[in-house]
Amino acid sequence: MSNNVLTYIHENRENHLNELIEFLRIPSISALSDHKGDVRKAAEWAVQSLEKAGLTTVELMETPGHPVVYGEWSSADNTHTILVYGHYDVQPVDPVELWDSPPFEPVIHDEKLFARGASDDKGQTFMHIKAVEALLKVNGKLPFNVKFLIEGEEEIGSPSLDAFVADNKELLAADVLLISDTPMLGKGRPAVCTGLRGMCSLQVDVKGAKGDLHSGLYGGAVQNSIHALVQLLDTLRDENGRIQVEGFYDNVIEPTAEERESYKNLGDYETELKDELGVRELFGEKGYTAREHTWIRPTLEVNGIYGGFQGEGVKTVIPSEAHAKITCRLVPGQDPDQISEFIEKHLEAHTPPGVTVTTKRFDKGKPFLAPTDHPAFKTAADSYEKVYGEPALFTRMGGSIPVVETFDQVLNIPILLMGFGLPSENFHAPNEHFHLENYDKGIETLITYWETVTFD
Known part of the structure; x- marks a missing residue:
């Protein structure tokens, strides 16, 4: 990395962190309709940040859901293009009482930045913007063309983005897609992620009597919806963690x-x-670490279960309804719609007497596995090693980025997952944070990558 670019990053570090803190103050929770205005505010903030960085074309593009932010810098002298993807929406903050500081009032202590979105994914997306800004401010140009696609629905499964990518295939054309929304292997242990698990999710609703019943007058004569739900959920996995849904493992690519x-x-x-x-x-499926x-293994998890009386003390009722939320992480070969259908058939076949069961499908995403023979992957590993002093490892990640598989199918370009978070940074949980060591080294790594990347 040139000394002038490094100097720019160091001299502007405090100002850049203050900008990131401003970004993190926006409660852009895409899952909650009450925050629709905040999500748009975060999109508008991203537009202003890209314009400040020096991109020549920046646009807020509408979708049926939350808007997409598109930015571009190009030169007729450049023959190659990198597309950067990130998201400006964040997860809900519940349970808020477990946060040590308010989730949208960012604080720094122990060289960690605490706030919802600090690591997933505002902080990592922001690093790309600042890396491009540094190169443009110091050199006046980039060695390649760059495009940004920053969405506001990743945390709800990117429902609008598949169609957006298909409709804007030419606009998004590039040689490499670069994403920073994955963790490293550990502190000081950089990793290039080559695979993501997919996902499907369902809500299970169990209905018994037409209303809650007095447990003394009716207890023992009618089915208890909570008992029925627990019995039903218990059929989904055996005691060794093996999923018992027929067809679940049929197409898994080992x-x-x-x-x-x-x-x-x-x-x-x-x-x-x-x-x-x-x-x-x-605890986990036998035969695997x-x-x-x-x-590399699929899962089926109960993420929430509720029904009946939940207030203080005791209320002697037989609940009429009980509910559960289920998600599966899927591996290459599994299709989320097919897996959801298998689960629904299993639930129907194992419904206890005295209740009816219905399901509703929610977020879904297909798994992804990247080929690593493109030279952009070697450049990424080399860039990590130059900054961190440790060889970068090629790993997979258990989480999901639903739109990655869509990018793969529609754009047909190498997808490089080059993240800087740590697995312990509590993304999706209370006290989410981002280690500033990786914020600093991450920007340097990205600049190193962009100064040395080859495409052939």
Whole structure:
């Protein structure tokens, strides 16, 4: 990296952090309709930030849901283009009482920036904007053309983006797609992510009697909806974590023996994970390690269950209704619509007597696996190593970025997942934070990458 660019980054660090803090103050929670105005405000903020960075074309583009922010800088002298994807929406903050500081009042302590969206994904998207800004302000140009696509619905499954990408295929044409929305392997251990799990989600509604009943007058004669729901959910997995839904594993594409063997060289993850989570033992499907459980195996999880009386004290009722929320993380070969259908058939076949069961589908996304033979991947690994002093590893991630598979199918370009978060930074949970060490080194890594990237 040139000294002048590095000097620009260092001299403007405080101002840039203040800008990021301003961005993080906007409660752009896409899942909650009450925050629709805040989501738009965050989109408008991103537009202003891209304009300030020096992009020549910046536009707020409407969708059926929240708007997309598009930005571009190009030169007739450049023959290649990098497309950068990120999102400006964030997860809800519940349970808010578990936050040590208000989630939208960012604070810095212990060299960590605490706020909802600090790591996922406002902080990481912001780093790209500042890296481009530094190159443009110092050099007056870029060695390639750049496009930004920043959306506001990632945290609700990107329902508007598939159609947007298909409708704007030519506008988004590029040689490489670059995304920073994934974690590194650990502190000081950079990683290029080559695979993401997909997702499907359902709500299960169990209905018994027409209303709540007195447990003394009716108890023992009618089905209790909560008991029925618990019984039903218990049929989904066995005691070893194996999912019991017929057809669930049929199309799973297994990783190669070489890939599984490479995971053994990444360290003792089981001990590390137990220490991080504060548990005495782990749980997962037999025959696989904890790292494989989170990277290459599908899951079925009950994320929430509710029904009946939940206030203080006791109310002796037999609940009429009970509800559960289920999500599955899917691996290559699995289709979210097909898996949802399998689960619905299983629930229908195992419904206890005395109740009816209905389901409603929510977020979904297909899994993704990247080929790594494109030279952009080697440049990414080299850039990490130059800044962090450690070789970058090629890993997978257990989470999902629903639109990545759409990018892969529609744009047909290499997709580089080059993240700077840490697995322990509580994204989607209280006290989300971003280590400023990786904020600083991340910008330097991105600049190093953009100064050295090759496309052929």
